[in-house]
Amino acid sequence: MIRKISSYIGEFKRDSIITPIFVALEAIMETIIPLLMAWIIDNGVGKGNIKYVCIVGTIMLMVSFVSLTCGALSGKYAAKASTGFARNLRRAMYYNIQNFSFSNIDKYSTAGLITRLTTDITNVQNAFQMIIRMLVRAPFMLIFAMAMSFYINAKLALVFLGAIIFLGIILYIIMTRVHPYFMEVFKKYDDLNASVQENLTAIRTVKAYVREEHEKSKFYKASETLYKYFIRAEKLIIINAPAMQFAVYTCILLLSWLGAKMIVSKSMTTGELMSLFTYTVNILMSLMIISMVFVMVIMAKSSAERIVEVLDEKSDLTDPENPICEVKDGSISFNKVGFSYNKNMDNLVLKNVNLKINSGETIGIIGGTGSGKSTLVQLIPRLYDTTCGTIEVGGVDVRKYDIETLRDEVSMVLQKNVLFSGTIKQNLRWGSKNASDEEIVAVCREAQADEFIEKFPDKYDTFIEEGGSNVSGGQKQRLCIARALLKKPKILILDDSTSAVDTKTDALIRKAFGEEIPDTTKIIIAQRISSVQDADRIIVLNDGKIDGFGTHEELLKTNEIYHEVYESQVKGDDDDNGSK
Ligand SMILES: Nc1ncnc2c1ncn2[C@@H]1O[C@H](COP(=O)(O)OP(=O)(O)OP(=O)(O)O)[C@@H](O)[C@H]1O
Ligand SMILES: [Mg+2]
Numbered sequence: 001m002i003r004k005i006s007s008y009i010g011e012f013k014r015d016s017i018i019t020p021i022f023v024a025l026e027a028i029m030e031t032i033i034p035l036l037m038a039w040i041i042d043n044g045v046g047k048g049n050i051k052y053v054c055i056v057g058t059i060m061l062m063v064s065f066v067s068l069t070c071g072a073l074s075g076k077y078a079a080k081a082s083t084g085f086a087r088n089l090r091r092a093m094y095y096n097i098q099n100f101s102f103s104n105i106d107k108y109s110t111a112g113l114i115t116r117l118t119t120d121i122t123n124v125q126n127a128f129q130m131i132i133r134m135l136v137r138a139p140f141m142l143i144f145a146m147a148m149s150f151y152i153n154a155k156l157a158l159v160f161l162g163a164i165i166f167l168g169i170i171l172y173i174i175m176t177r178v179h180p181y182f183m184e185v186f187k188k189y190d191d192l193n194a195s196v197q198e199n200l201t202a203i204r205t206v207k208a209y210v211r212e213e214h215e216k217s218k219f220y221k222a223s224e225t226l227y228k229y230f231i232r233a234e235k236l237i238i239i240n241a242p243a244m245q246f247a248v249y250t251c252i253l254l255l256s257w258l259g260a261k262m263i264v265s266k267s268m269t270t271g272e273l274m275s276l277f278t279y280t281v282n283i284l285m286s287l288m289i290i291s292m293v294f295v296m297v298i299m300a301k302s303s304a305e306r307i308v309e310v311l312d313e314k315s316d317l318t319d320p321e322n323p324i325c326e327v328k329d330g331s332i333s334f335n336k337v338g339f340s341y342n343k344n345m346d347n348l349v350l351k352n353v354n355l356k357i358n359s360g361e362t363i364g365i366i367g368g369t370g371s372g373k374s375t376l377v378q379l380i381p382r383l384y385d386t387t388c389g390t391i392e393v394g395g396v397d398v399r400k401y402d403i404e405t406l407r408d409e410v411s412m413v414l415q416k417n418v419l420f421s422g423t424i425k426q427n428l429r430w431g432s433k434n435a436s437d438e439e440i441v442a443v444c445r446e447a448q449a450d451e452f453i454e455k456f457p458d459k460y461d462t463f464i465e466e467g468g469s470n471v472s473g474g475q476k477q478r479l480c481i482a483r484a485l486l487k488k489p490k491i492l493i494l495d496d497s498t499s500a501v502d503t504k505t506d507a508l509i510r511k512a513f514g515e516e517i518p519d520t521t522k523i524i525i526a527q528r529i530s531s532v533q534d535a536d537r538i539i540v541l542n543d544g545k546i547d548g549f550g551t552h553e554e555l556l557k558t559n560e561i562y563h564e565v566y567e568s569q570v571k572g573d574d575d576d577n578g579s580k
């Protein structure tokens with residue numbers, strides 16, 4: 001994992017190496033200063049030698065200046081390295097997410113991905129900066145001070161060794177215990193973000209149902225659990241502080257006691273004991289810093305794991321080795337197709353589907369909610385891959401096509417389609433980047449979007465808000481159809497795309513399809529029989545199986561489900577008309 005994540009340091013390797021060099025230089029300079037100070041006091045001030053004081057004083061000034069510069073430079077390079085590292089990670093993650101297939105997307109929640117892209121990366125960035133600065137400085141100081149104390153009095157220095165081992169054990173225990181808590185904390189972060197995101201994207205629904213209080217309590221719960229888990233993790237980490245204090249005071253007590261004995265037995269001078277005390281502080285301060293960095297590293301480890309998980313996620317839709325870059329025609333065939341969202345053969349959403357659709361045909365699909373209509377059509381542009389069986393478009397297995405070619409030729413208006421913030425023109429050009437204004441107007445006419453666009457003051461330059469919130473449901477659907485038409489596809493799939501459009505306009509759209517794009521295979525999923533009854537053939541889907549496939553008349557005679565739906569809708573219409 002560490003190798004994987006550190007490979008993203010990339011071009012910031014140089015900065016990541018320069019930083020510790022400057023840090024080390026800064027630390028050396030800092031340890032020299034007390035030595036110079038001692039010289040000034042002992043040899044200069046003590047002996048009244050002003051010249052000596054001036055010379056060594058100037059050296060000291062220079063040393064502190066170098067130390068300051070090194071400190072500043074190390075800070076600069078550390079910041080550059082860590083922010084650059086974070087940028088690389090974020091980019092790599094974002095690019096990989098763009099390659100995700102629909103089933104990859106199903107695996108992660110949107111909120112979870114956002115937490116990983118923000119909080120988790122920030123954790124890793126901070127830890128990285130700490131590592132290249134503090135984790136160099138502290139061990140450096142530690143080793144230097146240890147060496148000096150062993151040099152002064154090896155026996156007493158053993159006390160430090162004992163303290164280091166003691167603290168090492170405590171740190172190890174904390175690290176292993178606290179890691180699972182942090183994993184939990186980040187999951188709770190996902191929940192919190194999910195709660196916020198869900199609420200904000202659906203704020204209108206929340207208001208319409210006066211669910212503010214419920215949403216507030218949901219958020220309260222999510223933040224409360226996050227708080228509790230954090231407290232648990234922090235409670236463990238906090239053990240670090242008393243352990244540290246314990247080590248410091250034990251060291252000082254032992255040193256004073258043993259040192260005093262040694263002074264009495266003349267095996268050590270008072271000066272030596274005094275300098276050992278200074279080193280105690282140095283050593284234990286370094287240990288404290290190391291343990292702090294370790295805590296950050298533990299947190300970052302959980303974050304790094306979550307980042308690597310996304311980086312390692314391979315899109316399960318890959319282009320074949322020698323992709324075919326041309327779709328011959330709009331014919332479609334399903335051969336013994338079975339599909340399950342969780343790749344589990346017991347849980348098939350589609351079962352043994354066999355279909356042959358000719359190029360240029362208009363096919364209607366009817367079926368109850370959850371019967372698998374959307375699932376069926378999503379397999380055609382390879383938004384998901386089949387669990388078993390094959391699908392051919394233009395006589396070739398969909399898995400043999402270059403995905404971009406296939407999706408350009410199979411244009412689909414998703415059931416949950418969205419518009420993006422931008423003008424109408426910009427939105428429509430998603431279908432085809434270089435479409436001319438005339439082409440845009442033409443597809444809008446076909447989709448019956450032209451008449452309402454012309455009524456907007458800014459016409460085709462009208463700004464669409466995020467998610468298309470400033471156009472009506474039916475207008476949005478018509479814009480989505482126009483966007484799909486602009487691709488000039490060989491196969492056009494409309495997944496319940498006229499549900500919010502009135503029946504008259506719906507009929508006009510279908511009429512325009514018949515006149516303007518007769519050669520395109522059109523698949524229309526609808527709830528209303530009237531939307532599909534003039535199709536060449538109609539598929540009746542029931543519980544993932546094809547229950548009937550034929551013309552309106554044939555199905556009325558032979559298919560029970562179709563007959564029932566027809567009866568209920570026609571009767572419903574008659575009742576409506578009768579009551580007027
Ligand atoms: N992304 C998904 N992950 C897991 N299960 C899913 C997913 N999408 C749909 N399903 C399940 O697959 C089944 C078929 O769903 P599908 O969306 O194909 O139905 P549908 O016929 O289009 O329904 P509707 O008329 O309501 O749009 C349902 O039981 C649904 O719960
Ligand atoms: Mg559907």
